Amino acid sequence: MTNIPDSHPRKSSLLSRQKIVDGAKRGLLADSAMIAHGRGEAYDYLLGERTTSSASIAIREAAARLLRAVSPVISMNGNSTVLAGAEAIKIAAIVGCPIEVNIYYRTEERMTRLVNELESMREELLASSPRAERDAISRVEILGLVSDGRIRGLEGPRSLCSADGIEKADVVLVPLEDGDRCEALIALGKEVIAIDLNPLSRTSRTATVTIVDEVSRALSGIVNELHSKPEPSIWDNKNTLKDALEVMGNSYLRI
Amino acid sequence: MTNIPDSHPRKSSLLSRQKIVDGAKRGLLADSAMIAHGRGEAYDYLLGERTTSSASIAIREAAARLLRAVSPVISMNGNSTVLAGAEAIKIAAIVGCPIEVNIYYRTEERMTRLVNELESMREELLASSPRAERDAISRVEILGLVSDGRIRGLEGPRSLCSADGIEKADVVLVPLEDGDRCEALIALGKEVIAIDLNPLSRTSRTATVTIVDEVSRALSGIVNELHSKPEPSIWDNKNTLKDALEVMGNSYLRI
Numbered sequence: 001m002t003n004i005p006d007s008h009p010r011k012s013s014l015l016s017r018q019k020i021v022d023g024a025k026r027g028l029l030a031d032s033a034m035i036a037h038g039r040g041e042a043y044d045y046l047l048g049e050r051t052t053s054s055a056s057i058a059i060r061e062a063a064a065r066l067l068r069a070v071s072p073v074i075s076m077n078g079n080s081t082v083l084a085g086a087e088a089i090k091i092a093a094i095v096g097c098p099i100e101v102n103i104y105y106r107t108e109e110r111m112t113r114l115v116n117e118l119e120s121m122r123e124e125l126l127a128s129s130p131r132a133e134r135d136a137i138s139r140v141e142i143l144g145l146v147s148d149g150r151i152r153g154l155e156g157p158r159s160l161c162s163a164d165g166i167e168k169a170d171v172v173l174v175p176l177e178d179g180d181r182c183e184a185l186i187a188l189g190k191e192v193i194a195i196d197l198n199p200l201s202r203t204s205r206t207a208t209v210t211i212v213d214e215v216s217r218a219l220s221g222i223v224n225e226l227h228s229k230p231e232p233s234i235w236d237n238k239n240t241l242k243d244a245l246e247v248m249g250n251s252y253l254r255i
Numbered sequence: 256m257t258n259i260p261d262s263h264p265r266k267s268s269l270l271s272r273q274k275i276v277d278g279a280k281r282g283l284l285a286d287s288a289m290i291a292h293g294r295g296e297a298y299d300y301l302l303g304e305r306t307t308s309s310a311s312i313a314i315r316e317a318a319a320r321l322l323r324a325v326s327p328v329i330s331m332n333g334n335s336t337v338l339a340g341a342e343a344i345k346i347a348a349i350v351g352c353p354i355e356v357n358i359y360y361r362t363e364e365r366m367t368r369l370v371n372e373l374e375s376m377r378e379e380l381l382a383s384s385p386r387a388e389r390d391a392i393s394r395v396e397i398l399g400l401v402s403d404g405r406i407r408g409l410e411g412p413r414s415l416c417s418a419d420g421i422e423k424a425d426v427v428l429v430p431l432e433d434g435d436r437c438e439a440l441i442a443l444g445k446e447v448i449a450i451d452l453n454p455l456s457r458t459s460r461t462a463t464v465t466i467v468d469e470v471s472r473a474l475s476g477i478v479n480e481l482h483s484k485p486e487p488s489i490w491d492n493k494n495t496l497k498d499a500l501e502v503m504g505n506s507y508l509r510i
Contacts, residue, residue: 031276038293249504
């Protein structure tokens with residue numbers, strides 16, 4: 001890991017970049033994962049690399065809907081695992097739901113590596129957590145290797161999922177989702193809570209609740225909100241997207 | 256190369272992405288080059304993946320200043336070579352200037368690969384060009400392997416350059432430049448024409464003329480403008496940056 005001084009104004013962005021470069025070297029990521037990360041960096045730069053007030057409200061809504069759900073699941077890919085796997089496990093422990101590894105460019109090798117990565121993150125979290133939280137953490141299931149479910153409306157390997165995870169879920173929390181898959185999940189009547197830094201992406205526009213924020217900030221935010229047990233509201237998703245774009249547009253004031 | 260239908264609205268962006276993925280596999284790019292490309296994709300997406308009217312004016316200004324220069328040079332790195340090496344060679348042939356490979360993470364291996372890549376692009380261009388243009392193309396020098404010059408104000412390998420290229424240049428056209436190097440070149444009294452999709456980057460703010468546009472569109476645009484022999488103007492660079500950010504900010508109207 002490169003040594004970045006604490007005083008560097010963009011330290012957390014540079015540390016995330018390093019996690020992605022390392023994750024790529026370790027074979028956890030798809031070929032184009034670094035490009036996707038770069039896109040996220042750019043949007044985050046325009047946001048000012050902070051959680052906006054409208055993203056905070058979306059984070060609260062996400063926490064509320066995960067708590068109300070009958071069968072929630074957290075769908076993780078390579079980038080989200082590398083950047084925020086531990087936060088996803090914390091959410092799963094509090095909500096009492098499984099995590100499912102589900103990737104766009106599916107290979108058995110990468111699926112196994114990502115499941116192993118999340119399992120070792122769970123062990124680390126267990127070791128560093130207070131006794132009262134350990135039981136819930138140790139019960140977090142990491143699904144994905146057994147693809148006994150299907151996402152109807154998708155073709156080929158992209159349709160594979162876990163029967164106990166995405167297939168039966170009513171609410172799917174999915175950081176960094178592909179547009180096709182988001183549309184298919186919505187068409188199946190599921191609520192999709194997406195985390196996406198591009199407010200114009202198909203996923204952002206299609207999801208039930210879109211959190212326009214960097215994935216580790218968004219997942220940490222959900223962990224915090226879960227403790228206050230929020231209630232779902234009537235949600236206008238277009239509003240949160242417009243607000244994010246306005247913040248980006250106003251970034252010219254920083255020149 | 257993946258097969259992308261002609262009708263795809265984002266075809267040229269997807270082809271560029273594929274060039275970067277292939278370039279990385281061929282060892283032409285630095286570790287973080289794909290991340291840098293992704294950042295560019297995001298800004299370009301917000302621009303609407305087209306050359307804005309203010310970028311067109313900056314492109315014209317760039318052409319004018321290259322024509323007026325006494326010793327112009329085009330500085331190329333891995334990403335710009337992969338995305339638009341042929342366009343750079345066309346500009347060099349019309350202006351009658353050298354191209355210098357100059358990279359931030361300098362290794363002799365990558366320098367050699369990039370010089371070879373540009374030389375083979377020059378041969379391809381030669382073979383496909385009308386007879387009248389061949390002489391000028393064949394005279395385009397690809398500098399960089401001999402680092403007999405220095406960029407004063409920089410330390411270590413980043414200070415290396417060619418004496419006949421960047422060191423003696425009065426105007427440097429540099430796509431995708433690092434902020435430190437841009438500042439050092441400006442401090443040496445050189446004019447820097449930068450191509451950078453992030454209007455807020457240090458390079459964008461420091462350069463003499465910033466073209467906020469995708470590199471292959473910008474370089475193709477310069478080739479076209481050179482034919483009309485434009486004259487330099489009194490240039491307000493801040494204006495072009497503000498305009499680019501306003502276009503990005505207005506992208507919310509597309510929701």
